[in-house]
Amino acid sequence: MSIVVVGSIAFDTIETPEGRAAEVLGGSATYFALAASYFAPVELVAVVGEDFPDHERSFLAGRGVDLAGVEVRGGRTFRWAGRYHEDMNVRDTVELQLNVFGEFQPVLPAAYRDAQYIFLANIHPGLQGDVLDQLTQPRLIACDTMNHWIEGAWSDLGRLLARVQLLVINDEEARMLSRERNIVRAARRILEMGPESVIIKRGEYGAFYVGPDTVFTVPAYPLEAVVDPTGAGDTFGGGLMGYLAASGDLSPAGVHKGIVYGTVLASYTVEAFGIDRLRRLGREEIDDRYRKFVKMTRF
Amino acid sequence: MSIVVVGSIAFDTIETPEGRAAEVLGGSATYFALAASYFAPVELVAVVGEDFPDHERSFLAGRGVDLAGVEVRGGRTFRWAGRYHEDMNVRDTVELQLNVFGEFQPVLPAAYRDAQYIFLANIHPGLQGDVLDQLTQPRLIACDTMNHWIEGAWSDLGRLLARVQLLVINDEEARMLSRERNIVRAARRILEMGPESVIIKRGEYGAFYVGPDTVFTVPAYPLEAVVDPTGAGDTFGGGLMGYLAASGDLSPAGVHKGIVYGTVLASYTVEAFGIDRLRRLGREEIDDRYRKFVKMTRF
Numbered sequence: 248m249s250i251v252v253v254g255s256i257a258f259d260t261i262e263t264p265e266g267r268a269a270e271v272l273g274g275s276a277t278y279f280a281l282a283a284s285y286f287a288p289v290e291l292v293a294v295v296g297e298d299f300p301d302h303e304r305s306f307l308a309g310r311g312v313d314l315a316g317v318e319v320r321g322g323r324t325f326r327w328a329g330r331y332h333e334d335m336n337v338r339d340t341v342e343l344q345l346n347v348f349g350e351f352q353p354v355l356p357a358a359y360r361d362a363q364y365i366f367l368a369n370i371h372p373g374l375q376g377d378v379l380d381q382l383t384q385p386r387l388i389a390c391d392t393m394n395h396w397i398e399g400a401w402s403d404l405g406r407l408l409a410r411v412q413l414l415v416i417n418d419e420e421a422r423m424l425s426r427e428r429n430i431v432r433a434a435r436r437i438l439e440m441g442p443e444s445v446i447i448k449r450g451e452y453g454a455f456y457v458g459p460d461t462v463f464t465v466p467a468y469p470l471e472a473v474v475d476p477t478g479a480g481d482t483f484g485g486g487l488m489g490y491l492a493a494s495g496d497l498s499p500a501g502v503h504k505g506i507v508y509g510t511v512l513a514s515y516t517v518e519a520f521g522i523d524r525l526r527r528l529g530r531e532e533i534d535d536r537y538r539k540f541v542k543m544t545r546f
Numbered sequence: 547m548s549i550v551v552v553g554s555i556a557f558d559t560i561e562t563p564e565g566r567a568a569e570v571l572g573g574s575a576t577y578f579a580l581a582a583s584y585f586a587p588v589e590l591v592a593v594v595g596e597d598f599p600d601h602e603r604s605f606l607a608g609r610g611v612d613l614a615g616v617e618v619r620g621g622r623t624f625r626w627a628g629r630y631h632e633d634m635n636v637r638d639t640v641e642l643q644l645n646v647f648g649e650f651q652p653v654l655p656a657a658y659r660d661a662q663y664i665f666l667a668n669i670h671p672g673l674q675g676d677v678l679d680q681l682t683q684p685r686l687i688a689c690d691t692m693n694h695w696i697e698g699a700w701s702d703l704g705r706l707l708a709r710v711q712l713l714v715i716n717d718e719e720a721r722m723l724s725r726e727r728n729i730v731r732a733a734r735r736i737l738e739m740g741p742e743s744v745i746i747k748r749g750e751y752g753a754f755y756v757g758p759d760t761v762f763t764v765p766a767y768p769l770e771a772v773v774d775p776t777g778a779g780d781t782f783g784g785g786l787m788g789y790l791a792a793s794g795d796l797s798p799a800g801v802h803k804g805i806v807y808g809t810v811l812a813s814y815t816v817e818a819f820g821i822d823r824l825r826r827l828g829r830e831e832i833d834d835r836y837r838k839f840v841k842m843t844r845f
Contacts, residue, residue, distance in 0.1 A: 546802040
């Protein structure tokens with residue numbers, strides 16, 4: 248079963264204590280699509296400029312990512328530059344050039360509209376809502392958001408949250424959205440806003456899920472070296488949604504397992520700059536780390 | 547199988563965003579002993595002043611804590627006062643009166659010397675070493691330490707670490723001791739210093755264990771309300787060691803299970819000020835939360 252993802256494609260310039268990468272392929276939809284592609288076909292809705300290179304297009308297509316929904320507009324592709332602190336949980340945005348992304352109006356190709364699995368990566372909640380209007384038979388709609396929209400597009404976000412099943416956000420955003428410092432109370436408060444379930448991503452500390460019937464808490468995969476945290480959250484979303492779309496299992500057990508696949512995928516992403524690790528990641532490596540994670544968490 | 551614990555008994559004055567408690571029974575050995583007492587008899591080695599009240603003595607004895615090793619010295623019992631920030635991971639020590647604890651020279655009653663399970667709570671590493679000299683047949687020696695000794699008693703601590711099987715410390719201490727920011731590398735570096743295994747306590751983010759053959763990572767028990775984190779780490783140690791002493795199972799599976807019992811006990815401690823929750827905690831509550839934790843972490 249294919250997955251539609253709507254989000255950004257960007258070129259990122261990233262500095263971390265481990266080094267620097269300039270103008271590398273990134274963006275929420277890119278990380279998500281690559282991670283999900285290990286499990287299911289992905290239909291990508293995004294916008295790029297005329298500068299978007301053919302070899303990246305071929306790379307994505309080779310991974311089973313359909314690009315019919317990627318609009319090419321006159322102008323340059325979205326650019327983001329960021330710098331991580333010694334404590335890589337903290338980063339500063341050094342530069343943001345929206346370029347063609349500033350005019351993004353997501354339009355789903357006709358062939359995408361009957362998709363059942365949809366991930367609305369972090370874009371304006373109004374645009375996320377426009378995507379939902381184009382769907383004919385969604386089964387699971389998941390979305391992400393960010394502090395910028397929580398502060399600046401509160402009412403659009405509120406309307407969106409009433410229409411999605413699953414919100415996937417990080418802990419800082421969860422606290423801001425819920426106005427609760429405690430993560431359990433934050434999750435409960437968010438569920439009152441509309442979604443059936445919420446996953447709070449906690450970076451190196453794992454993830455916390457509250458659904459209609461279950462609570463699930465899971466640590467991150469322990470790593471000796473984190474090189475670049477960029478895209479970890481979207482990779483997590485891709486692994487999760489990929490597993491759910493492939494299995495069709497939306498039971499609590501299925502969602503918990505999907506969260507672990509998201510955890511495993513994200514653990515690979517942060518081992519190298521940008522999508523470098525995902526470019527050369529094999530499916531057998533995912534299963535291998537999944538098995539190791541089972542061993543490291545069983546009691 | 548009984549457990550010997552050596553550490554502090556104190557009266558604490560605690561301020562958190564949730565309120566205040568003045569002159570309440572605390573200290574590392576107290577939290578440890580109470581938590582361990584749900585699983586096994588505890589032999590307590592500590593010092594108190596002449597002000598230590600009979601009703602607290604009776605309370606501890608009623609929990610199966612043997613007080614023959616608690617020396618009464620002329621003077622006042624150890625006092626500590628601390629204030630937690632809005633982010634309760636951070637606290638300031640407001641006042642510290644060592645009182646009789648400043649002259650503590652742990653002497654094990656003859657009946658304690660053949661103990662097999664020993665927990666050296668946070669005291670000067672030289673004194674922790676003196677305790678080891680008094681043991682005739684230890685099977686599992688675990689110890690804690692703190693930044694104060696890492697900075698000020700490095701060589702004593704180094705000698706101690708070569709003599710213990712298990713070090714149980716928090717993440718900040720692990721980073722300081724290992725000079726490694728990454729928690730996995732910190733654990734590996736610590737094992738090079740002597741212990742066979744290490745548990746790094748991460749507060750609301752759970753615990754991380756590296757042993758001779760296994761790595762184990764576990765989240766904290768999710769709580770909607772944390773009232774006072776004081777003593778959570780020592781409670782964790784008590785639950786862990788209590789389970790190990792009662793089961794005698796020092797296999798990886800046994801240690802992992804012990805870590806979960808430690809996690810469960812600590813989750814109760816932080817729900818109220820000082821030892822208030824432990825005063826009224828029933829064994830069936832421990833098993834109930836253990837079962838809930840299994841459900842919240844299985845996939």
